[in-house]
Amino acid sequence: MARYTRRARFGAGIALAATAALALTGCATAADAAPGGDSDVDASSATSVTDFGTFADLEAAAKAEGQLNVIALPRDWANYGEILDLFAKKYPEITINEASPDVSSAEEIQAAETNKGLDTAPDVFDLGLTVTLQNTDTFAPYQVQTWDDIPAELKEKTGLFVGDYGGYMSIGYDSSKFDAPTSLDDLKSADYKGAVAINGDPTQAGAAFAAVGLATVQSDGTLDDFQPGIDFFSELQKAGNLLKVDVTTATVASGETPVVFDWDYLNAAHAQGDDGNKNWKVVVLDGTGYAGYYNQAINKDAPNPAAARLWQEFLYSDEVQNLWLKGGARPARMTAMTDAGTIDADLAAALPEVPAETVVPTEEQSTNAGTLLGEKWAAAVQ
CATH class of the missing domain: 3.40.190.10 (Periplasmic binding protein-like II)
Structure with a gap:
């Protein structure tokens, strides 16, 4: 990745290709x-x-x-x-x-x-x-x-x-069951009991890793330390809101995974085609975005x-x-x-539309985050 730790500003999406590292x-x-x-x-x-x-x-x-x-x-x-x-x-x-x-x-x-x-x-x-x-x-x-x-x-x-x-890490949701979440705190409420999924294991899958990264920066943390993101998903688990199901278009269409952290282009695909969920919507949260x-x-x-x-x-x-x-x-x-x-x-x-402020991890930050997730993730969400 590019060697910078400052928050990089992006335009209407096109500039992401030039600077997301x-x-x-x-x-x-x-x-x-x-x-x-x-x-x-x-x-x-x-x-x-x-x-x-x-x-x-x-x-x-x-x-x-x-x-x-x-x-x-x-x-x-x-x-x-x-x-x-x-x-x-x-x-x-x-x-x-x-x-x-x-x-x-x-x-x-x-x-x-x-x-x-x-x-x-x-x-x-x-x-x-x-x-x-x-x-x-x-x-x-x-x-x-x-x-x-x-x-x-x-x-x-x-x-x-x-x-x-x-793309950008986003939250997909079934609009027939939920209003658009405006912050991570919304997902902690009892309304989201057994409803929130991520796409894979963050120690192995890039989309799940990025979900923890997004939770980190949306929790006022920085990419130097993914602990706030791990803590967020641990709180979801303790509240009974974290859903441990592998996400597919079929699970979205059936309602098995009604709220999903994933890349915006993957979440958008769940609404498409004859088998898609026509009530499926996608939101990129305001504040700091996470791109990759x-x-x-x-x-x-x-x-x-x-x-x-x-x-x-x-x-x-x-x-x-x-x-x-x-x-x-x-x-x-x-x-x-x-x-x-x-x-x-x-x-x-x-x-x-993308956030005015977006971050991507450097090589060092990504490596350190992977190490931390390997040490902490399993215990945090068990």
Whole structure:
């Protein structure tokens, strides 16, 4: 993440992509990283398309592999269903193997370790920041052709990991049962008995980690110490309001999880489609907001290394960046695409209003918070 601890101010959402930070200082260009084309290149060592020769050469190498293994990509998460289907349509020669869509970021890494050396290992990852920073030795560096459009704060300088899409931590709620919460204190009342859920375990899942971060800053704490956020959820647990159920669109539609802490784009998805909850609303609390991005990375032991790199090129294209935007998320290239006129302006204008003041954790803050959660979370909510 960017190395700052002050509270950063954001505009109407577009500026988030330029300043919400995920990566280490500095950036290199794709040309700096790539020694030049070679038709006999080992795809697992390629650091840019130049190593393959041309983009067509990369496509040919990926088609020759014929497979792409993805993991932890729910189809209702940031519009991944449409994105996966578009790749399949564009490259029918490549079979997409979608494994374990609902596992956590930590479980993605575990799957890579368990399946190392097998053709079932994941080729690519989509990870929360804490898990990303803990596992950089698992990744292969790669810089996509649109590398220069990605803000330096959203990428590790060699391309080990790169921010892909982001948003704001929010509260989704069934408006047929509750009024819009205006503060965390609202959720402590008896009206919310057995009603408040978070998306996963904050020691493993990025969205749940961010929920504790939001509770921290909304409780007048700082990202230097997540204890106020842990205390908030402990109070919810003691009041009988914390609901320990894995959140899905089905649990939202059925009313099993009527109030949910999650990223704004994920909460918004629960109201969409024939199976969605039409009474579902989303609020980003006033005061200090909490923003974050997920990260793309290539498994250094990917069984299909060319397909993994083609997938990255695909994800950072204008077309797919706009598909993430269609899913309510803010794509990494949003600022550059806005300047170039390639962003879908209607979708950008439809993004929810964001707080005037927003924070994102630095690398050190994220690491320290992960350690604290590992020590304190289980006991706090038991």
